[in-house]
Amino acid sequence: MKLQRLLMATLMGGVMMIPVWAATTDTNPAGNGSIMITADQLTYDGISGRAEAKGSVVITKDDKTMTGASGWYNTKDEEGFLTGGVSMIGNNMSMAASEVHVLHNHQFDATGNVHLQKDDRQLFGDQVNYNTETGYGEIIGHGQLVMADNVLTGQHITAFTNQISATAKGNVTLSSASRNVNATADEAVYTQTPNQNDGVAYLKGNARAVQNGNILEAPELKIELSDNSAETLGGRSTLIITPK
Numbered sequence: 425m426k427l428q429r430l431l432m433a434t435l436m437g438g439v440m441m442i443p444v445w446a447a448t449t450d451t452n453p454a455g456n457g458s459i460m461i462t463a464d465q466l467t468y469d470g471i472s473g474r475a476e477a478k479g480s481v482v483i484t485k486d487d488k489t490m491t492g493a494s495g496w497y498n499t500k501d502e503e504g505f506l507t508g509g510v511s512m513i514g515n516n517m518s519m520a521a522s523e524v525h526v527l528h529n530h531q532f533d534a535t536g537n538v539h540l541q542k543d544d545r546q547l548f549g550d551q552v553n554y555n556t557e558t559g560y561g562e563i564i565g566h567g568q569l570v571m572a573d574n575v576l577t578g579q580h581i582t583a584f585t586n587q588i589s590a591t592a593k594g595n596v597t598l599s600s601a602s603r604n605v606n607a608t609a610d611e612a613v614y615t616q617t618p619n620q621n622d623g624v625a626y627l628k629g630n631a632r633a634v635q636n637g638n639i640l641e642a643p644e645l646k647i648e649l650s651d652n653s654a655e656t657l658g659g660r661s662t663l664i665i666t667p668k
Contacts, residue, residue, distance in 0.1 A: 459499055460484045473500035481506060485529050488514035492524070502528045510534070517542040517556065530556045538563075544619075545585045546570040559586035567592065573602045574623050574649065576614050588616040598625050600649055607633040607647060622650040626657075637666030 461468075464479025477483075478494040483504060493508025504526045512519040512532065522536020531553075534540070538552040540561070547554065550565030560583070563569065567581040569590055579594030591613050598607040598614065602621070610629025616622060624647070627633070631645040633654050643659030 458485075459497065461497060472498070474498045488512060488529060490524065490526070514556065519552075519554075521552070532556070542585050544572050545588070547581075547583070547585075549581070559584055561585055571616055571623070573600055573621060574614075574616065575599045576612065576625075578612070586618070588614075588618055590614045596627070598627070598647070603635070603649055603652055605633065605635045605647070605649065605652070607631070607645070609645070622648075624648050624650075639664040 461475050461477055461481070461483050463477035463481045466475065466477050468475040474496060475498075476496050481492050481495055483490045483495075483497055483506070485502075490504075490506055490510065490512045492506030492510040495504060495506035497504035505524070506526075507523040510519075510521050510524045512524065517540070519532065519534060519538070519540040521534035521538040523534065525533040527533075532540075532555075533551075533553045535551045538547070538549050540547040540552050540554055542554075542556075542559070546569070547561050547563055548566070548568035548570070549563035552561060552563050554561040561581075563578075563581040563583075565579060567578050569576045569581050569583055569592070571588055576590055576592050576596070576598050578592030578596040581590055581592045583590035591611075593611050596609045596612045598609075598612060599605065600621075600623070607625065607627055609627035609631040612628070613626045615624050625645075627645040627647065629643070631643065632639065632641045633645055633647055634640075635652065635654075640654050640656070640661065640663050642656040642661035644657035646655040646657055647653070648655075
């Protein structure tokens with residue numbers, strides 16, 4: 425069945441729920457991925473597949489549910505946008521932001537005080553772009569990547585959260601509370617085995633590491649959190665040891 429006209433539904437002071445089936449298009453056979461949209465005010469164009477929603481909007485597709493103040497969703501393109509205190513909950517993950525653009529239910533581009541959590545990994549930033557299928561994320565502006573006990577920050581961070589590998593640039597810091605380690609650099613490459621505290625960081629550009637009052641400075645440093653070791657990788661370095 426194909427809708428050939430514009431359907432409009434409006435309810436003031438309440439919530440109207442209508443199911444919008446992507447299966448009603450020729451390119452999406454029946455039974456493949458239903459979408460449920462609820463809102464205080466809702467319009468749906470059956471020809472274009474675009475739904476406009478305002479007021480306590482809830483969009484549910486597959487394992488993910490998004491909420492916000494207003495937005496739209498196109499059932500044919502599987503593309504949507506929500507604004508106004510947006511939250512998203514899915515399997516083993518959640519996200520909060522001011523605005524979220526979603527494509528094909530796995531690419532999420534969020535802006536405005538973004539906080540995304542996947543298992544025990546968390547991404548914070550002004551803007552976070554994240555793909556739930558690949559686990560690839562990009563953080564732009566005041567970025568923070570939290571991996572259990574270890575925290576990596578920078579102005580721009582790219583990361584594969586499934587394997588836990590990340591690159592950070594701009595005012596980079598790396599810290600581990602349990603190991604009392606704090607490090608800074610211009611850039612960093614970080615890897616870690618999931619569910620293991622075996623992080624390895626390569627710091628480049630004005631690298632500095634501090635642990636228990638001891639300071640190591642060099643153009644480049646390698647830090648291994650598994651054994652609390654630090655190694656200089658070139659250039660003149662300085663070690664300051666604080667007597668215990």
